[in-house]
Amino acid sequence: MDNVEKQKAYARLIVRTGANVQQDQLTVVNCSVENFEFGRMIVGEAYKAGAKDVIVFWNDAKTSRLRFDNVSLDVLGNIPNWLAESRNYYAENKAAVISIVGNDPEAYKGVASEKLQTSSKASAKAFEPYYKKMMNSEFQWCVAAVPEAKWARKVFPELYEEEAMAKLWEAIFDAVRISEDDAVKAWNDHKAFLAKKCRILNDAHFDAMRYRNSIGTDFTVGLQKDHIWEGGGELTPDQIYFFANMPTEEIFTAPDCNRAEGTLVSSLPLSYQGNLIENFSLTFHDGKVTDFHADKGEEYLKILIETDAGSRSLGEIALVPFDSPISNTGILFYDTLFDENASCHFALGECYPTTIKGGGEMSKEELIAAGGNQSDTHVDFMIGTSDLEIIGITKDGQEIPVFKNGNWA
Secondary structure, eight states: OOOOOOHHHHHHHHHISSOOTTOEEEEEEEGGGHHHHHHHHHHHHHHHOOSEEEEEEOHHHHHHHHHHHHHHHHHHTHEEEHHHHHHHHHHHHTEEEEEEOOOOOOTTTSSSSHHHHHHHHHHHHHHHHHHHHHHHTOOOOEEEEEHHHHHHHHHHHTSSSHHHHHHHHHOOOOEEEEESSSSHHHHHHHHHHHHHHHHHHHHHOSSSSEEEEEOOOOOEEEEOTBBBESSSOOOOOOOEESBBBBBOOOOOOOEEEEEEEEEOOOOEEEEEETTTEEEEEEETTTEEEEEEEEOOOHHHHHHTTSSSSGSSEEEEEEOOOSHHHHHTTOOSSSSSSHHGGGOOOOEEEEEEGGBBBGGGGGGGHHHHTTOOOOOOOOEEEOOOOOOOOOEETTTOOOOEEETTTTTOO
């Protein structure tokens, strides 16, 4: 297949396997203006899948940057009711949501941190019903990426723009298994592999996990008492199976947000709100971040940690072997969608209620009481290395190796 044919196959995979758009289902597509041609492919494939209607929200990082540079905090802190009602309406009506990402990792470099924080908090509050339903898998959603010129040049700085774009396309195709003869079968096989790992971990039902490696991570995290390990795809309450991320290589669950001790050291940069945070560490006590440092972008790490009460605690633990398809490319993508699938990681902020037994039916207060973190944010950061050791600790104190030398023990 040439590049165009691979793009068509990718769009079809996103719609049919990723979001799994159903007959007569509303479908929402979020896409950047730079990628309008691929966005149109997604729209076409959604209609072919039987979508009742496809609503497209185009976004433009350059326009957003101009807005950040020129409007006041009062404006940024005010989300119009019609905008909030629109997004929340589609969640309420169980629309399938497809988000096509891929922007300059440093699109908002230099924007005043208080502006980014104000905008983030206002959005989280206005779209809270949408995000709650999304985290609870009440509708299908899928995030996938396509190249953008500045992103490609960041990943491959030694290449001219056209070459960098072509190489990034190929890296994405490989990561989502488009390069294989039958991508749908490859995803079904992958789903079965991840499900097997989930069964093993769920049967073990660890009480805590201890992490250690040579770059400074020395950390123990408690697991929520009724935690469930998930991986690959998820089921909506209507039993529609979907993949929230393409690619995905992780097995994940909910920690007990009140039990985390020690230090986690980043192994890859984090692109947060269009800014890079590099070489950072987080120190925890009683489940909360008590100290942090970053060689670059520390002010944006501070914004993340201080988003709200829950952003100082963990909402997700994810396991990804160092010897995995994306990691083995040796490519640093500067994009969490890919980099989190090349490395064991954690997330600050909101937990996924589906990773707690009965969590989908719990109120916010009940989730907090059960040790499930609640926050207006959920941001993954990578800590996996080739020498990472993870030990599972049972309730009776037995220690069982989970990861050895960065891979499954």
